[in-house]
Amino acid sequence: MSSQGNKVVVIGGGIQGCATAFFLAKRGQKVTLIEKDRIGRHASGVNAGGVRRLGRNILEIPLSLAAMDIWQNLYQEIGEYAEDFHPCFYLKVAVDEAGRELGLMRAANLREAGFTHEVWVEDDVIQTRLPHLSIPTHGGLIVEGDGWATPWRIVQGFANAAKKNGAKIIEDCYVNSLTQSQGLWQIQTLKGLFEAGTVVNCAGAWAADIARSADDYIFPLESFAPMLVVTERRPKILPAVMGVLSHTLSLKQLENGQFVIGGGVRSKANHLINQSDVSLQKLSSSIKLAAKLFSEIGNAQVIRCWSGIEGYMPDELPIIGRGRRNGLFHGFGFSAHGFQLGPGVGEALADLVMGQQPRVSLEAFRPDRFIN
């Protein structure tokens, strides 16, 4: 095999790609990361920054817990950028009986499956933890140690740490085509030809196009733009990240006092032309709910609204694993909940590329699960 054969090219400079490049470089692999725009330009850089294990699909929990181990020791991996991770607690409250039933059922299921990180608490606990809450709740689920991070900084941190370990990072490098000959991948880009024995496809909303170009599986990936609003600075009243059971809402208050509200509300996106919409009115019911929880929030002025382009899978579970073609690996389709998973995915993909067994099973994320 030529000297190119043991090289790895990671496509996509989001959190998944940067974390993958980092773990590979750290273990001595020759890695080049290519990004068609800029590091953290899309969903990875502009998401709500929730670092949560709470409320995850039960199939995703082992990976999420593995990722959390890395988050908790993030300083060792990415240095000062880790200061932009703020652990606190994550609380998903029930505002009606339906929510309570749902939450209690989930708590029982998790207990049965042996998970202890997410537990049910009653309203008295919630009121003590959140003294500024305007309404009584019907209880809720809590995870201690979950929190939020400034997403763009964390992605940048992984990119920088990868570079420090010898990885090359090339921005503004759009991939035109991906072909394999004699066991070697040839990646034609706007910045010339790259050759590598292994390619890791972390191209987010663009990953299905990459896979198609490589003559790999055809993935049923769709693009949407999850939206967020951020308000002016207000007095601090919320020390946690919050959600509401059986509603789409994610609510937090940054250290400078700004509220950030999002939570899975999708807007239209066209990944082919890097375009995403914001339709604020779609957020109105989430915001109404937030203002019900904390009446103070209603007075806060919106100063910005944004969205990032993200790839969604039909079952809202990611694709992580080996592709159909030799030497091609995939890590994408996180359906707007991949930010916390990122470090765990990076480590798992590095394991796969190096022929090692990842520390958690990736069975639920098999790339061929949609292929009959």
Place this chain on the structure above:
Amino acid sequence: MNLNHHYDLAVIGAGPAGMAAAIEASRNNMKVLVLDDQTAAGGQVYRQIDRNYHKNDKLFFLGEDYWLGKKQVEDFKHSSAEFFPESRVWQITQDKHVFFSRKGRAYQVEANFILISTGATERPMPILGWTLPGVMSVGGAQTLLKSNNSGADGAVFAGSGPLFYLTIWQYLNAGFKVGAVIDTAPGRLSWSHYLWALPALLQLNLLLKGLRWRSHIRKNTKYFSEVRSVSISGQSTAESVSFLDKYGEKKKLYASHVFLHQGVVPNVNLTMATGLKHYWCPRQLCWHPETNIYGESSLKGIYVAGDGSGIAGASAAILAGKTAAKHIVQYSRRPSIFITFLSKLKRYKHVAARPFLDILFCPPKEWRVPFEDETIVCRCEALKKADISSAISLGVAGPNQLKSFCRAGMGRCQGRMCGLTIQKMIAEYNNISEKDAGYYRLRPPIRPLTLGELASLAED
């Protein structure tokens, strides 16, 4: 509030262009909605004309050009257009839904056509001390004069441009004492000035009026021409203005009020956030929405008229509003080449002097990018020139990327106060054109909106 869900035409901004369009369209039996964030129609130029007219001593110091607006406001009030003042439009979607807030609630309407006539905004003049209390824009000073008949005796005016001279002239007429006028316009004229002065003769009246204002100001104020290096200092409020006069001599004047001005630029926040295509106008040094001669933008059925599509003044705005409305009324019929030619000709009478004025008052770099490192550039995030420069040197390709590095432009003004400065700084550092440096990606809501207002849109 008696609001329908659907209109033929929604007009955003009740200034000269918006009113003209509303009058013309409603005359042609269109169902027209007009939204404006002020308490009365008139825009910036005819601000509070109705109220001022009904005062016993009509405020004649505002000048005949101001009172020309009276008839238009009357016609507008008598038209069948539905007018909702105090409405802040914060989003227009490409499928022509208009979202706005009014008195604590948000509303949504749909229209077949939309005309954006949100006018101009003043170009920021970032000099040392421009964020001190007591310093404001000349436009702000004029607003106070028009809406409350109030002003500050002894204020120093620094800058240049038509609105600069007009406002000082109005100030003097109103009986306020002007501390001094610090004119930053470069003195020497070049051959290109004389070249553009020829077509400008078609608007001779306008030029003569400007000269009259200027000579009146020279006679009645302490006047300094060809001034450079202006800065304002003071402990907690403005106390003095320092500058170099045309002989290079250092001067210091004491003043508690300083009014700054470097011309006006289209207010592109709404047009950009709506997704209309824009181009960089090298003569006016600002972004303009792309439109055809009728004002139709790159998005079918969405029009832009008035100073918001390029600075041309009130009379050109009235014509543009009317032209846009006529085009909308006969939308299915494509105008012939001849009609298009006639429209261009008609417009030319109102804009012939514009290139000359643009060149005459083109702000040199000194007034667009501050000289001193300590000067604040982004007011919302309190970022100094040095902060921005060091972020740019990390390898920033454009204003949007800069946001991630230092939060510039992420405050509540959405870049209105820093966008053009930052664009220029990035262009200079990377040795690229201002056009290539680009501008902030603007996103709704482009006007203040509380979460409570937004929540009111939710269905119960």
